[in-house]
Amino acid sequence: MPNVFAVPVFFICFRECLETSIIVSVLLAFLKQTLGPEHDAAVHKRLVRQIWYGVGAGVFICLIICAGVIGTFYTAGRNTFDAAENIWEGVFAILASVIITLMGAALLRVSKLQDKWRVKISKVLEQKDSKLPIKGKLKSWSEKYAMFILPFVTVLREGIEAVLFIAGVGLGLPATSFPLAVLCGLGAGALVGYLIYKGGNRTSLQIFLVVSTCFLYLVAAGLFSKGVWNLEQNAWVKIAGEGVAEAGSGPGSFNINKSVWHVDCCSPQDGSSGGWGIFNSLFGWQNSATYGSVISYNLYWLAVIVGFAFLGWKESKAGAAQNAEVTSDTSSGHEELAGKKTSEEGIVIGSAVREVVE
Amino acid sequence: MAMSLSNFLLPIALLASIVHCATVTHDFDIAWTYANPDGQQTRSVIGINGQWPVPPIVVTKGDQVIVNVKNSLGNESTSLHFHGLYMNRTTHMDGPTAVTQCGILPGSSFTYNFTVDQPGTYWYHSHERGQYPDGLRGAFIVHDPEDPHKDLYDEEIVITLSDWYHDLMHNLLASFISFANPSGAEPVPQAALFNDTQNLTVKIEPGKTYLFRMVNMGAFAAQYVWFEGHTMRIVEVDGVVLITAKNDTSTNFAFVGSMDQDLFDAVPDSLNPNVTGWLVYDDTKEKPAPKEIDAFEPFDDFDLVPYDKEELLDRVDRSITLDLKMDNLNDGANYAFFNDVTYVSPKVPTLYTVLSTGSNATNPIIYGSNTNSFVLAQNEVVEIILNNDDPGKHPFHLHGHAFQVVTRSADDAGFYDPSNTTTPSATPMRRDTILVRPNGHTVLRFRSDNPGVWLFHCHIEWHVSSGLIATIIEAPLAIQAQLSDRIPEDHWKACQDGDVPTKGNAAGNTFDLLDLRGENTSPGKIPAGFTARGIVALVFSCLAAFAGMGVIGWYGLKPVKNKTS
The missing domain is CATH 2.60.40.420 (Cupredoxins -  blue copper proteins)
Structure with missing residues (x-):
């Protein structure tokens, strides 16, 4: 499984694609709201087309960059990394774990993300209406093609981000593990983006996000543990030399002084028992666990718990302060009502505009 | 570097009819000294009476041999084993430490006293843990006045073969039996030696037939041996080889010992597995480099037939x-x-x-x-x-x-x-x-x-x-x-x-001989699966993961507070 499906790559693609599709969906919704077909069919169509052209152009340029980066890595870089494979795998697994962890937190607040983008887009469009002193060809051009530039820049940015993440994370992974993961990631991202656009049930979306984030953190915890394991394995290979590879999964393949458990079966490295490879990619299973890998796994979860507890505490504090503020000057029901409204009705551009105005 | 063989060319008593019953006494003061047999590195070696290589013991069949050993090593105990000797009625003189004797501690003395009643080419070496490759090994030759082959040869030459390490066995053993060497890869020797040297020259007279007594007293490597331009005839195992000399003095001939590298785990490029000697007919002529050979074609010793034609023991009792x-x-x-x-x-x-x-x-x-x-x-x-x-x-x-x-x-x-x-x-x-x-x-x-x-x-x-x-x-x-x-x-x-008990079972228990509590044992087996430690670790990891996901759920399902001001 690690050979055909790189889980970290999947999540990177998923997340970047989701963000892009949210932006696109916000834009489309905005157009729908303000320039529905009933207003001016031609203009609406042109603008929608602009959006899709922007997305297309962004994807196209991303693909070029992606091909360049991957080509460089797999021709020039690959052999240099092979010599210290365990170090690279270890470092990139930890890196991937950190990236996924940070992304995961954002994914959990994807509705916030939506609001954020709504604000941004509204700002851009607000500017169009407002008479600012700066004039010129450039400005009028960017105004005219705002519906192209916005998705284009977004896709480009998210895409390059994804390519760099994947290049970093995927360096330790075989090339065969990429395509499926990338396709699934993009597909899933687009699908969720579409669901958000369609304004499906917010609560079930949130549950979906929680579940997928849990899953994501399981993967990240496994990666973190695996990264530490790889670094320890590198140290062990340095001590014990070539014999380690010879030993397969038997005695000698691990440092007995650092072993917490070792079972001769169920090695994720063993291609024939594929199930354990999946177990390894998803949850960081090792048939030969070390103190480092076990402790790092537990520490990771500790850090996650503390991190989210802190975020939650901060939010409640901010909320409480806000509430206090709100209660003091206007009615306390307003804020809650607004929140509830947002969560129930899905994309409500009006509220976004209102927020911007505020 | 080249060393004359004359040290090892020993006068041979061919007084066939006289029955020998002499007593051969050696006083061996065993101590560290320095040597550089392969010309690559001077190292500490275990010598006897300040000498290294150690002297051969040469006796005649029927002789009583007395070896008075004094251990002056200072840091290691020792013992001597006489390899190949039957030690009939004297098993206590056989030499392995903790088997037939206690190790001879530094400063102590110990006497080996036994009768040799068998002809042939043997050797003696320390039988203390891993010690002899540090140099404490030498040839042990037993001449036979009634040798059935005695008319076949004119002179006798002893050739010892050995592998050679630059490091001390103490250090090599520590890294060999170590968690850092899980595959049990044996240290690869740094050189091969003929008579504890290299580029050995052996003076040969044309027309004579020589008895070569060959002993491999190495620690690890088997060696293939061949003589260029001469044929060998095996007249005794373990170790007596007969070659027929050429009548030609126009050139000298190389002979080569080559370590069998099959057992070497990783062979460094710098290793020369071969050691060369020359049969020198004429000192003034050059010594040709040995020819390359494509493959070893070893003689299969299994096909040899003993001279006495002792019949197969065909009724097995045990x-x-x-x-x-x-x-x-x-x-x-x-x-x-x-x-x-x-x-x-x-x-x-x-x-x-x-x-x-x-x-x-x-x-x-x-x-x-x-x-x-x-x-x-x-x-x-x-x-x-x-x-x-x-x-x-x-x-x-x-x-x-x-x-x-x-x-x-x-x-x-x-x-x-x-x-x-x-x-x-x-x-x-x-x-x-x-x-x-x-x-x-x-x-x-x-x-x-x-x-x-x-x-x-x-x-x-x-x-x-x-x-x-x-x-x-x-x-x-x-x-x-x-x-x-x-x-x-x-x-x-x-x-x-050495405070070693001398009575009772393997554990030193003299009352209940079947009670082996306290005996020396090997480390235990590697547990096959999860131990308590592993189960605790796994359970903790799972709990941590569930707790973490719980917190994620709590945070994720909290109502999102939009910023309003």
């Missing part, structure tokens, strides 16, 4: 099967096993257990659970079936006997199957050391007519240290009859000096 394997124990190091037991020296030297346990001495249990002990009755035909479940070659050596080699399989033949084997020779070759092939087997037979405590072990010194040893306790009651009250005082004193 059969012992030894399955050899290499594996790791829970200290992470690699060990060697016979029947899943790796040898660990008993607290009480096995011979002393024999002598102190009366009629219980016939019970193999009292010799300990880590000694691979087998008790033989007297005058039985004993068969050892050795199955090599390891992809390496192992030269097995039995103390106290020369055994008939009944069967020796090719590589990868697997375990011995009596129903599927070739008919043995009617007059099989007898050896004291036999090479068993990778993943093959061999079957050996001998008559238990020599009461004593004899080790059966791989003669690769690394494998001796990693436990590839079995203890044969042959006719223990006869040993008691021969040796009770006849162990010399200095032998007991060696034990007293």
Whole structure:
């Protein structure tokens, strides 16, 4: 499984694609709201087309960059990394774990993300209406093609981000593990983006996000543990030399002084028992666990718990302060009502505009 | 660098009809000195009387040999084993530490006193753990006034072969038996030696026939040997080779020893596995470089027939099967096993257990659970079936006997199957050391007519240290009859000096001989699956993951607070 499906790559693609599709969906919704077909069919169509052209152009340029980066890595870089494979795998697994962890937190607040983008887009469009002193060809051009530039820049940015993440994370992974993961990631991202656009049930979306984030953190915890394991394995290979590879999964393949458990079966490295490879990619299973890998796994979860507890505490504090503020000057029901409204009705551009105005 | 062989060319008494019964006495002061035999590095070596290489012991059949050993090493105890000698009625002079004696501590003295009643080419070496490759090994030559081949040759030359390490065995052993060497890769020697030197020259006179006595006294490497331009005829194993000299003095001839690299784990590019010597007919002529050879074509010693044509022992009374394997124990190091037991020296030297346990001495249990002990009755035909479940070659050596080699399989033949084997020779070759092939087997037979405590072990010194040893306790009651009250005082004193118990079972228990509590044992087996530690770790990890996901759920399902102001 690690050979055909790189889980970290999947999540990177998923997340970047989701963000892009949210932006696109916000834009489309905005157009729908303000320039529905009933207003001016031609203009609406042109603008929608602009959006899709922007997305297309962004994807196209991303693909070029992606091909360049991957080509460089797999021709020039690959052999240099092979010599210290365990170090690279270890470092990139930890890196991937950190990236996924940070992304995961954002994914959990994807509705916030939506609001954020709504604000941004509204700002851009607000500017169009407002008479600012700066004039010129450039400005009028960017105004005219705002519906192209916005998705284009977004896709480009998210895409390059994804390519760099994947290049970093995927360096330790075989090339065969990429395509499926990338396709699934993009597909899933687009699908969720579409669901958000369609304004499906917010609560079930949130549950979906929680579940997928849990899953994501399981993967990240496994990666973190695996990264530490790889670094320890590198140290062990340095001590014990070539014999380690010879030993397969038997005695000698691990440092007995650092072993917490070792079972001769169920090695994720063993291609024939594929199930354990999946177990390894998803949850960081090792048939030969070390103190480092076990402790790092537990520490990771500790850090996650503390991190989210802190975020939650901060939010409640901010909320409480806000509430206090709100209660003091206007009615306390307003804020809650607004929140509830947002969560129930899905994309409500009006509220976004209102927020911007505020 | 080249060293004359004259040191080793010893006057040969060819006084055939005179029966020799002389006493040969050697005083050996064993101490560290320095040497640089391969011209690459000067290192500490164990010398005798300040000399290294150590002197050969040369005796005549029937001689009494007395070796007074003084250990002046300062930091290591020692012992001497006389390899290949039957030590009939003197098993206590055989030499292995913790088997037939206690190690001779630094500053102590010890006397070996035995009669040699067998002709041939042998050697002597330390039988203290892993010690002899530091230099304490030399040739032991027994001349035979009645040698049936004596008319076939004019002169005699002793050639010793050896591998050579630049580091001390103490250090090499520490890294060999270590968690950091889980595959049990043996240290690869740095050089090969002829007579403890390289580029050896051997003065040869045209027209003469020479008896070459060859001994490989290395720690690890087998060697292929060939002489250019001469044919050899084997006239004795272990070790006497006959070559017929050329009548041509126009050139000199190279002879080469080449280490068998099959067992070397990683061969450094800088290693020269070969050692060259020259048969020098004319000092003024150049010594040609040895020719390259494409492949080794070794002579198969299995086909040899002993001169006395002793018949095959075909009625086997006692059969012992030894399955050899290499594996790791829970200290992470690699060990060697016979029947899943790796040898660990008993607290009480096995011979002393024999002598102190009366009629219980016939019970193999009292010799300990880590000694691979087998008790033989007297005058039985004993068969050892050795199955090599390891992809390496192992030269097995039995103390106290020369055994008939009944069967020796090719590589990868697997375990011995009596129903599927070739008919043995009617007059099989007898050896004291036999090479068993990778993943093959061999079957050996001998008559238990020599009461004593004899080790059966791989003669690769690394494998001796990693436990590839079995203890044969042959006719223990006869040993008691021969040796009770006849162990010399200095032998007991060696034990007293080292606080080694000399009575009781392997654990030193004199009351209940079957109670082995406190015996020396090997590290334990590696647990096959989860231990308590592993289960706790796994449970904690799962709990941590669930707690973490719980927090994520709590945070994720909290209502999102939009910023409003």
